[in-house]
Amino acid sequence: MTEQRSTHITWHEGHVRREDRERLLGQRGVTVWLTGLSGSGKSTVAVGAERELVSRGHLAYVLDGDNIRHGLNKNLGFSPEDRSENIRRIGEVAKLFTDAGVIVFTSFISPYRADRDAVRTLMKPGDFVEVHVAADVAVCEERDVKGLYRKARAGEIPEFTGVSAPYEAPEHPELVLDTARESVEESVERLVRYLEEKGYLSA
Protein backbone atom coordinates (compact mmCIF):
# COMPACT_ATOMS: atom_id res chain seq x y z
CA MET A 1 0.00 0.00 0.00
CA THR A 2 1.41 3.40 -0.94
CA GLU A 3 2.15 5.84 1.83
CA GLN A 4 0.12 8.98 1.41
CA ARG A 5 0.11 12.16 3.38
CA SER A 6 -3.18 13.07 4.94
CA THR A 7 -4.07 16.53 6.08
CA HIS A 8 -6.03 15.38 9.11
CA ILE A 9 -4.90 11.97 10.24
CA THR A 10 -1.66 11.31 12.05
CA TRP A 11 -1.04 7.63 11.62
CA HIS A 12 -0.08 5.38 14.51
CA GLU A 13 0.28 1.66 14.74
CA GLY A 14 -1.85 -0.62 16.86
CA HIS A 15 -4.74 -0.38 19.24
CA VAL A 16 -5.44 2.49 21.56
CA ARG A 17 -4.32 1.33 24.98
CA ARG A 18 -6.72 0.93 27.83
CA GLU A 19 -4.78 3.61 29.73
CA ASP A 20 -5.46 6.10 26.93
CA ARG A 21 -9.20 5.61 27.29
CA GLU A 22 -8.95 5.72 31.08
CA ARG A 23 -7.10 9.03 30.93
CA LEU A 24 -9.77 10.36 28.59
CA LEU A 25 -12.51 9.28 30.99
CA GLY A 26 -10.72 10.23 34.20
CA GLN A 27 -11.40 6.84 35.77
CA ARG A 28 -10.24 3.23 35.84
CA GLY A 29 -12.28 0.54 34.14
CA VAL A 30 -13.65 -1.98 36.62
CA THR A 31 -16.27 -4.68 36.95
CA VAL A 32 -18.36 -4.29 40.09
CA TRP A 33 -20.04 -7.66 40.48
CA LEU A 34 -23.15 -7.49 42.68
CA THR A 35 -24.30 -10.87 43.95
CA GLY A 36 -27.17 -11.67 46.27
CA LEU A 37 -30.65 -13.12 46.54
CA SER A 38 -33.65 -12.05 44.53
CA GLY A 39 -35.00 -8.96 46.29
CA SER A 40 -31.75 -8.19 48.11
CA GLY A 41 -31.46 -4.84 46.35
CA LYS A 42 -28.75 -5.56 43.77
CA SER A 43 -30.42 -3.69 40.92
CA THR A 44 -31.51 -0.78 43.07
CA VAL A 45 -27.96 -0.34 44.34
CA ALA A 46 -26.47 -0.78 40.84
CA VAL A 47 -28.81 1.77 39.29
CA GLY A 48 -28.23 4.17 42.19
CA ALA A 49 -24.45 3.91 41.91
CA GLU A 50 -24.64 4.30 38.12
CA ARG A 51 -26.65 7.49 38.55
CA GLU A 52 -24.35 8.90 41.23
CA LEU A 53 -21.25 8.22 39.11
CA VAL A 54 -22.73 9.66 35.91
CA SER A 55 -23.83 12.76 37.83
CA ARG A 56 -20.18 13.15 38.86
CA GLY A 57 -19.07 12.90 35.23
CA HIS A 58 -18.05 9.25 35.18
CA LEU A 59 -19.06 6.69 32.60
CA ALA A 60 -20.88 3.86 34.33
CA TYR A 61 -23.12 1.17 32.89
CA VAL A 62 -25.32 -1.56 34.36
CA LEU A 63 -25.60 -5.07 32.97
CA ASP A 64 -28.72 -6.74 34.32
CA GLY A 65 -31.52 -9.08 33.37
CA ASP A 66 -33.23 -6.36 31.34
CA ASN A 67 -30.45 -5.94 28.81
CA ILE A 68 -28.88 -9.43 28.94
CA ARG A 69 -31.59 -12.06 29.27
CA HIS A 70 -33.57 -10.84 26.26
CA GLY A 71 -30.46 -10.10 24.22
CA LEU A 72 -27.09 -11.81 24.43
CA ASN A 73 -28.37 -14.68 26.58
CA LYS A 74 -31.82 -15.14 25.14
CA ASN A 75 -30.82 -18.59 23.83
CA LEU A 76 -30.01 -19.85 27.34
CA GLY A 77 -32.37 -21.66 29.68
CA PHE A 78 -32.08 -22.59 33.34
CA SER A 79 -30.22 -25.90 33.23
CA PRO A 80 -27.01 -26.00 35.32
CA GLU A 81 -24.93 -25.71 32.10
CA ASP A 82 -26.95 -22.78 30.84
CA ARG A 83 -26.77 -21.00 34.19
CA SER A 84 -22.98 -21.29 34.13
CA GLU A 85 -22.82 -20.15 30.51
CA ASN A 86 -25.07 -17.20 31.42
CA ILE A 87 -22.59 -16.01 34.05
CA ARG A 88 -19.58 -16.77 31.84
CA ARG A 89 -20.90 -14.60 29.00
CA ILE A 90 -21.79 -11.78 31.37
CA GLY A 91 -18.25 -11.99 32.76
CA GLU A 92 -16.72 -11.81 29.29
CA VAL A 93 -18.87 -8.80 28.36
CA ALA A 94 -18.02 -7.09 31.65
CA LYS A 95 -14.34 -7.70 30.87
CA LEU A 96 -14.74 -5.95 27.50
CA PHE A 97 -16.45 -2.96 29.14
CA THR A 98 -13.68 -2.85 31.74
CA ASP A 99 -11.06 -2.88 28.98
CA ALA A 100 -12.97 -0.01 27.34
CA GLY A 101 -12.48 1.99 30.57
CA VAL A 102 -16.09 1.79 31.74
CA ILE A 103 -17.19 1.27 35.36
CA VAL A 104 -19.61 -1.61 34.83
CA PHE A 105 -22.03 -2.92 37.45
CA THR A 106 -23.41 -6.42 36.99
CA SER A 107 -26.64 -7.22 38.78
CA PHE A 108 -27.35 -10.96 38.78
CA ILE A 109 -28.10 -13.40 41.59
CA SER A 110 -25.07 -15.46 40.44
CA PRO A 111 -25.56 -17.98 43.27
CA TYR A 112 -22.60 -20.26 42.59
CA ARG A 113 -19.17 -19.46 43.95
CA ALA A 114 -17.42 -21.39 41.18
CA ASP A 115 -19.10 -19.31 38.47
CA ARG A 116 -18.20 -16.02 40.14
CA ASP A 117 -14.65 -17.16 40.81
CA ALA A 118 -14.30 -18.15 37.14
CA VAL A 119 -15.19 -14.57 36.19
CA ARG A 120 -12.67 -13.21 38.70
CA THR A 121 -10.03 -15.44 37.11
CA LEU A 122 -10.75 -13.92 33.68
CA MET A 123 -9.72 -10.51 34.93
CA LYS A 124 -6.59 -8.78 36.14
CA PRO A 125 -6.27 -8.20 39.90
CA GLY A 126 -8.20 -5.07 40.80
CA ASP A 127 -10.46 -5.30 37.75
CA PHE A 128 -13.06 -7.40 39.58
CA VAL A 129 -14.78 -6.08 42.68
CA GLU A 130 -17.17 -8.60 44.22
CA VAL A 131 -19.95 -7.00 46.25
CA HIS A 132 -22.18 -9.17 48.39
CA VAL A 133 -25.61 -7.61 48.65
CA ALA A 134 -26.27 -9.48 51.82
CA ALA A 135 -29.91 -9.24 52.85
CA ASP A 136 -30.86 -12.71 54.05
CA VAL A 137 -33.69 -14.78 52.69
CA ALA A 138 -36.15 -13.88 55.47
CA VAL A 139 -35.81 -10.18 54.66
CA CYS A 140 -35.99 -10.71 50.89
CA GLU A 141 -38.98 -12.99 51.25
CA GLU A 142 -40.77 -10.49 53.45
CA ARG A 143 -40.25 -7.76 50.84
CA ASP A 144 -41.06 -10.10 47.92
CA VAL A 145 -41.26 -7.10 45.58
CA LYS A 146 -41.98 -9.21 42.50
CA GLY A 147 -44.04 -11.89 44.26
CA LEU A 148 -41.47 -14.50 43.27
CA TYR A 149 -40.95 -15.98 46.75
CA ARG A 150 -44.66 -16.60 47.09
CA LYS A 151 -44.66 -18.40 43.74
CA ALA A 152 -41.52 -20.34 44.67
CA ARG A 153 -43.06 -21.48 47.98
CA ALA A 154 -46.15 -22.54 46.03
CA GLY A 155 -43.92 -24.67 43.83
CA GLU A 156 -44.61 -22.57 40.75
CA ILE A 157 -40.94 -21.70 40.24
CA PRO A 158 -38.58 -24.68 40.43
CA GLU A 159 -35.05 -24.25 41.79
CA PHE A 160 -35.57 -20.78 43.16
CA THR A 161 -32.43 -19.48 44.85
CA GLY A 162 -32.83 -19.30 48.64
CA VAL A 163 -35.99 -21.42 48.61
CA SER A 164 -35.33 -24.58 46.62
CA ALA A 165 -31.81 -23.93 45.29
CA PRO A 166 -28.69 -22.90 47.20
CA TYR A 167 -27.08 -19.49 47.41
CA GLU A 168 -23.35 -19.69 48.01
CA ALA A 169 -22.31 -16.46 49.68
CA PRO A 170 -18.92 -14.99 48.71
CA GLU A 171 -16.14 -15.96 51.14
CA HIS A 172 -13.89 -12.97 50.47
CA PRO A 173 -15.94 -10.25 48.79
CA GLU A 174 -14.33 -6.85 48.41
CA LEU A 175 -17.42 -5.29 49.99
CA VAL A 176 -20.53 -6.40 51.86
CA LEU A 177 -23.64 -4.23 51.70
CA ASP A 178 -26.09 -5.08 54.44
CA THR A 179 -29.21 -3.90 52.68
CA ALA A 180 -31.39 -5.35 55.43
CA ARG A 181 -30.00 -2.82 57.92
CA GLU A 182 -28.91 0.15 55.83
CA SER A 183 -30.90 2.25 53.39
CA VAL A 184 -30.34 2.10 49.64
CA GLU A 185 -28.77 5.56 49.84
CA GLU A 186 -26.29 4.34 52.44
CA SER A 187 -25.41 1.26 50.39
CA VAL A 188 -24.89 3.35 47.26
CA GLU A 189 -22.80 5.83 49.18
CA ARG A 190 -20.62 3.10 50.67
CA LEU A 191 -20.11 1.50 47.27
CA VAL A 192 -19.20 4.78 45.59
CA ARG A 193 -16.88 5.66 48.49
CA TYR A 194 -15.17 2.29 48.09
CA LEU A 195 -14.53 2.98 44.40
CA GLU A 196 -13.25 6.44 45.24
CA GLU A 197 -10.92 5.26 47.99
CA LYS A 198 -9.50 2.49 45.82
CA GLY A 199 -8.66 4.99 43.10
CA TYR A 200 -11.14 3.90 40.43
CA LEU A 201 -12.53 7.42 40.07
CA SER A 202 -9.31 8.95 38.84
CA ALA A 203 -6.92 7.97 36.07
Added chain:
Amino acid sequence: MTEQRSTHITWHEGHVRREDRERLLGQRGVTVWLTGLSGSGKSTVAVGAERELVSRGHLAYVLDGDNIRHGLNKNLGFSPEDRSENIRRIGEVAKLFTDAGVIVFTSFISPYRADRDAVRTLMKPGDFVEVHVAADVAVCEERDVKGLYRKARAGEIPEFTGVSAPYEAPEHPELVLDTARESVEESVERLVRYLEEKGYLSA
Protein backbone atom coordinates in the same frame (compact mmCIF):
# COMPACT_ATOMS: atom_id res chain seq x y z
CA MET B 1 -37.23 0.24 53.89
CA THR B 2 -36.90 3.39 55.96
CA GLU B 3 -36.21 6.62 54.17
CA GLN B 4 -32.96 8.11 55.37
CA ARG B 5 -31.30 11.38 54.54
CA SER B 6 -27.84 11.11 53.07
CA THR B 7 -25.33 13.92 53.03
CA HIS B 8 -23.87 13.00 49.64
CA ILE B 9 -26.33 11.09 47.53
CA THR B 10 -29.32 12.65 45.86
CA TRP B 11 -31.64 9.79 45.12
CA HIS B 12 -33.32 9.34 41.75
CA GLU B 13 -35.39 6.54 40.37
CA GLY B 14 -34.42 4.30 37.49
CA HIS B 15 -31.59 3.88 35.06
CA VAL B 16 -29.43 6.63 33.72
CA ARG B 17 -30.68 7.31 30.21
CA ARG B 18 -28.53 6.71 27.19
CA GLU B 19 -28.80 10.43 26.39
CA ASP B 20 -27.24 11.29 29.77
CA ARG B 21 -24.17 9.21 28.96
CA GLU B 22 -24.03 10.62 25.43
CA ARG B 23 -24.09 14.18 26.77
CA LEU B 24 -21.30 13.27 29.18
CA LEU B 25 -19.22 11.82 26.34
CA GLY B 26 -20.10 14.47 23.76
CA GLN B 27 -20.98 11.86 21.15
CA ARG B 28 -23.70 9.48 20.04
CA GLY B 29 -23.32 5.76 20.63
CA VAL B 30 -23.13 3.80 17.39
CA THR B 31 -22.08 0.43 16.01
CA VAL B 32 -19.80 0.76 12.99
CA TRP B 33 -19.91 -2.69 11.45
CA LEU B 34 -16.94 -3.33 9.15
CA THR B 35 -17.42 -6.25 6.78
CA GLY B 36 -15.08 -7.55 4.09
CA LEU B 37 -12.71 -10.31 3.09
CA SER B 38 -9.73 -11.47 5.09
CA GLY B 39 -6.93 -9.03 4.29
CA SER B 40 -9.27 -6.28 3.08
CA GLY B 41 -8.07 -3.95 5.82
CA LYS B 42 -11.00 -4.05 8.26
CA SER B 43 -8.89 -4.22 11.41
CA THR B 44 -6.37 -1.66 10.21
CA VAL B 45 -9.18 0.79 9.43
CA ALA B 46 -10.97 0.02 12.72
CA VAL B 47 -7.84 0.53 14.81
CA GLY B 48 -6.96 3.69 12.86
CA ALA B 49 -10.42 5.17 13.36
CA GLU B 50 -10.39 4.22 17.04
CA ARG B 51 -7.07 6.02 17.47
CA GLU B 52 -8.19 9.11 15.58
CA LEU B 53 -11.40 9.35 17.62
CA VAL B 54 -9.68 8.84 20.98
CA SER B 55 -7.09 11.47 20.03
CA ARG B 56 -10.03 13.84 19.49
CA GLY B 57 -11.39 13.03 22.94
CA HIS B 58 -14.05 10.49 21.91
CA LEU B 59 -14.59 7.10 23.48
CA ALA B 60 -14.19 4.45 20.80
CA TYR B 61 -13.62 0.72 21.12
CA VAL B 62 -12.89 -2.10 18.70
CA LEU B 63 -14.42 -5.56 18.90
CA ASP B 64 -12.37 -7.99 16.84
CA GLY B 65 -11.08 -11.54 16.77
CA ASP B 66 -8.47 -10.74 19.40
CA ASN B 67 -10.92 -9.88 22.15
CA ILE B 68 -13.93 -11.96 21.06
CA ARG B 69 -12.78 -15.31 19.71
CA HIS B 70 -10.71 -16.19 22.78
CA GLY B 71 -13.24 -14.74 25.18
CA LEU B 72 -17.00 -14.49 24.73
CA ASN B 73 -17.06 -16.77 21.69
CA LYS B 74 -14.37 -19.26 22.62
CA ASN B 75 -17.00 -22.02 22.85
CA LEU B 76 -18.02 -21.57 19.20
CA GLY B 77 -16.60 -23.43 16.22
CA PHE B 78 -17.02 -22.89 12.49
CA SER B 79 -20.22 -24.77 11.71
CA PRO B 80 -22.91 -22.68 9.97
CA GLU B 81 -24.85 -22.48 13.26
CA ASP B 82 -21.79 -21.41 15.23
CA ARG B 83 -20.83 -18.80 12.63
CA SER B 84 -24.31 -17.27 12.90
CA GLU B 85 -24.20 -17.41 16.71
CA ASN B 86 -20.76 -15.76 16.59
CA ILE B 87 -22.15 -12.78 14.67
CA ARG B 88 -25.33 -12.68 16.78
CA ARG B 89 -23.38 -12.42 20.05
CA ILE B 90 -21.08 -9.76 18.62
CA GLY B 91 -24.15 -7.83 17.53
CA GLU B 92 -25.70 -8.05 20.99
CA VAL B 93 -22.46 -6.87 22.64
CA ALA B 94 -22.13 -4.03 20.13
CA LYS B 95 -25.70 -3.04 20.98
CA LEU B 96 -24.80 -2.85 24.69
CA PHE B 97 -21.76 -0.67 23.94
CA THR B 98 -23.92 1.54 21.73
CA ASP B 99 -26.44 1.89 24.55
CA ALA B 100 -23.54 2.83 26.85
CA GLY B 101 -22.76 5.72 24.46
CA VAL B 102 -19.60 4.21 22.99
CA ILE B 103 -18.60 4.39 19.32
CA VAL B 104 -17.87 0.71 18.72
CA PHE B 105 -16.17 -0.68 15.62
CA THR B 106 -16.64 -4.37 14.85
CA SER B 107 -14.06 -5.99 12.63
CA PHE B 108 -15.20 -9.41 11.41
CA ILE B 109 -15.49 -10.89 7.91
CA SER B 110 -19.21 -11.48 8.60
CA PRO B 111 -19.73 -12.89 5.09
CA TYR B 112 -23.48 -13.59 5.26
CA ARG B 113 -25.99 -10.86 4.51
CA ALA B 114 -28.66 -12.51 6.66
CA ASP B 115 -26.41 -12.45 9.76
CA ARG B 116 -25.51 -8.79 9.28
CA ASP B 117 -29.12 -7.83 8.58
CA ALA B 118 -30.17 -9.64 11.76
CA VAL B 119 -27.78 -7.41 13.72
CA ARG B 120 -29.14 -4.31 11.99
CA THR B 121 -32.64 -5.39 12.99
CA LEU B 122 -31.56 -5.56 16.65
CA MET B 123 -30.75 -1.88 16.64
CA LYS B 124 -32.56 1.40 16.29
CA PRO B 125 -32.27 3.22 12.95
CA GLY B 126 -29.02 5.16 12.91
CA ASP B 127 -27.40 2.95 15.54
CA PHE B 128 -25.96 0.54 12.96
CA VAL B 129 -23.58 1.79 10.28
CA GLU B 130 -22.56 -0.93 7.84
CA VAL B 131 -19.21 -0.28 6.20
CA HIS B 132 -18.11 -2.46 3.31
CA VAL B 133 -14.33 -2.71 3.26
CA ALA B 134 -14.37 -3.56 -0.37
CA ALA B 135 -10.99 -4.78 -1.58
CA ASP B 136 -11.72 -7.69 -3.90
CA VAL B 137 -10.34 -11.16 -3.51
CA ALA B 138 -7.52 -10.71 -6.05
CA VAL B 139 -6.13 -7.77 -4.10
CA CYS B 140 -6.53 -9.47 -0.71
CA GLU B 141 -4.95 -12.65 -2.02
CA GLU B 142 -2.01 -10.76 -3.48
CA ARG B 143 -1.38 -9.09 -0.11
CA ASP B 144 -2.01 -12.31 1.86
CA VAL B 145 -0.62 -10.68 4.99
CA LYS B 146 -1.23 -13.73 7.19
CA GLY B 147 -0.56 -16.37 4.50
CA LEU B 148 -4.13 -17.59 4.83
CA TYR B 149 -5.03 -17.47 1.12
CA ARG B 150 -2.03 -19.64 0.28
CA LYS B 151 -3.15 -22.16 2.89
CA ALA B 152 -6.74 -21.97 1.67
CA ARG B 153 -5.68 -22.61 -1.96
CA ALA B 154 -3.61 -25.56 -0.70
CA GLY B 155 -6.77 -26.95 0.89
CA GLU B 156 -5.41 -26.53 4.40
CA ILE B 157 -8.27 -24.22 5.48
CA PRO B 158 -11.73 -25.48 4.56
CA GLU B 159 -14.51 -23.04 3.71
CA PHE B 160 -12.30 -19.98 3.47
CA THR B 161 -14.31 -16.90 2.54
CA GLY B 162 -13.55 -15.75 -1.02
CA VAL B 163 -11.81 -19.01 -1.93
CA SER B 164 -14.03 -21.91 -0.98
CA ALA B 165 -16.91 -20.13 0.79
CA PRO B 166 -19.02 -17.22 -0.43
CA TYR B 167 -18.78 -13.57 0.56
CA GLU B 168 -22.10 -11.78 0.26
CA ALA B 169 -21.35 -8.09 -0.23
CA PRO B 170 -23.70 -5.59 1.43
CA GLU B 171 -26.38 -4.30 -0.92
CA HIS B 172 -27.01 -1.00 0.82
CA PRO B 173 -24.06 -0.26 3.11
CA GLU B 174 -23.89 3.19 4.67
CA LEU B 175 -20.31 3.50 3.41
CA VAL B 176 -17.94 1.69 1.03
CA LEU B 177 -14.22 1.96 1.61
CA ASP B 178 -12.24 0.96 -1.46
CA THR B 179 -9.09 -0.12 0.32
CA ALA B 180 -7.65 -1.47 -2.92
CA ARG B 181 -7.43 2.04 -4.35
CA GLU B 182 -7.16 4.33 -1.36
CA SER B 183 -4.63 4.35 1.47
CA VAL B 184 -5.51 3.31 5.00
CA GLU B 185 -5.22 6.95 6.03
CA GLU B 186 -7.74 7.95 3.37
CA SER B 187 -10.16 5.21 4.43
CA VAL B 188 -9.86 6.19 8.09
CA GLU B 189 -10.36 9.83 7.23
CA ARG B 190 -13.45 9.09 5.12
CA LEU B 191 -14.93 6.94 7.87
CA VAL B 192 -14.31 9.55 10.58
CA ARG B 193 -15.68 12.27 8.31
CA TYR B 194 -18.82 10.19 7.76
CA LEU B 195 -19.35 9.90 11.53
CA GLU B 196 -18.75 13.62 11.92
CA GLU B 197 -21.14 14.62 9.13
CA LYS B 198 -23.88 12.34 10.42
CA GLY B 199 -23.65 13.95 13.86
CA TYR B 200 -22.21 11.02 15.84
CA LEU B 201 -19.35 13.15 17.17
CA SER B 202 -21.55 15.55 19.09
CA ALA B 203 -24.34 15.02 21.58
